[in-house]
Amino acid sequence: MTVRVVVADDQExxxxxFSMILDAQPDIEVVAEAGDGAEAVAAVREHRPDVLLLDIRMPTMDGIEAAGIVSAETDCRVLMLTTFDLDDYVYDALRAGASGFLLKDVRRDDLVHAVRVVAAGDSLLAPSVTRKLIAEFTSRTVARPVAPPSDRLAVLTVREQETLQMIARGLSNAEIAVEMVLSEHTVKTHVSNVLTKLGLRDRVQAVIAAYETGLTVPGEQL
Known part of the structure; x- marks a missing residue:
């Protein structure tokens, strides 16, 4: 199966x-390029790619707005790019529906791997970004009193809530299996149920949901 990609960045x-690197892969095809967010949205609407590689900061329409439109209208997965690992817009981009985040100085092999991972339905963050993303969220919530877990979580079983907490800690399925003394297959089922019941696209949105609902609170061990 060929992964179809649109590459959007205002720097030609x-x-x-990026297009040359991706097009050189036997299982990846760049179907269009775009120079701003508006062009990116138009290209996704026309070509229906599997992945949109999207710069956060662009003219006309920035990557956050473009990601929100693409995520709302299509099943295309959005992989965000930026220059700095502590970009002010990272949290907002992920809230808009992005499934991954990479720095522009990413190595060739890591870029290709990221596109494949996101196309397969998984989420991906550069390692240096994961804790900063959570820290950014907690810094926004620390001034507010912590509410008890939201009624939104009532649809989850106890095991599924425990799984969501561990996802928020950044644990992989294998690590969750060890923590919960379960098979990895069972953990995968729990993760799938969490995403489906809460209407989440991927693990990135699950991390955010864990904080927003009060299941995981600022200051807890990650």
């Missing part, structure tokens, strides 16, 4: 470089 050389 960056855009061309």
């Amino acid at each position: 050389l960056v855009r061309a470089g």
Whole structure:
């Protein structure tokens, strides 16, 4: 199966470089390029790609707005790119529906791997970003009193809530299996149920949901 990709970046050389790397892969095809967010949205609507590689900061329409539109209208997975690992817009981009986040200085092999991972339905964050994302969220909530877990979580079983807490800690399925003394297959089922019941696209949104609902609170061990 070929992964169809749209590459959107306002810097032509960056855009061309990413496109060349991805197009060289036997299982990846770049179907269009875009120079701003509006062009990216139009390209996704026209070509219906599997993945949109999208710069956060672009003219006309920025990557956050574009990601929100694409995520709302299509099943296309959005992989965000930026120059800095503590970009002010990272949290908002992920809230808009992005499934991954990479720095622009990503290595060739890591870029290709990221596209494949996101296309397969998983989420991906550069390692240096994961804790900063959570820290950004907790910094926004620390001034507010912590509410008890939301009624939104009532649809989850106790095991599923425990699974969501561990997802929020950044644990992999294998690590969750060890913590909960379950098979990895059972953990995968729990993760799938959490995403389906809460209407979440991926593990990134699950992390955010865990904080927003009060299941995981600022200051807890990650």
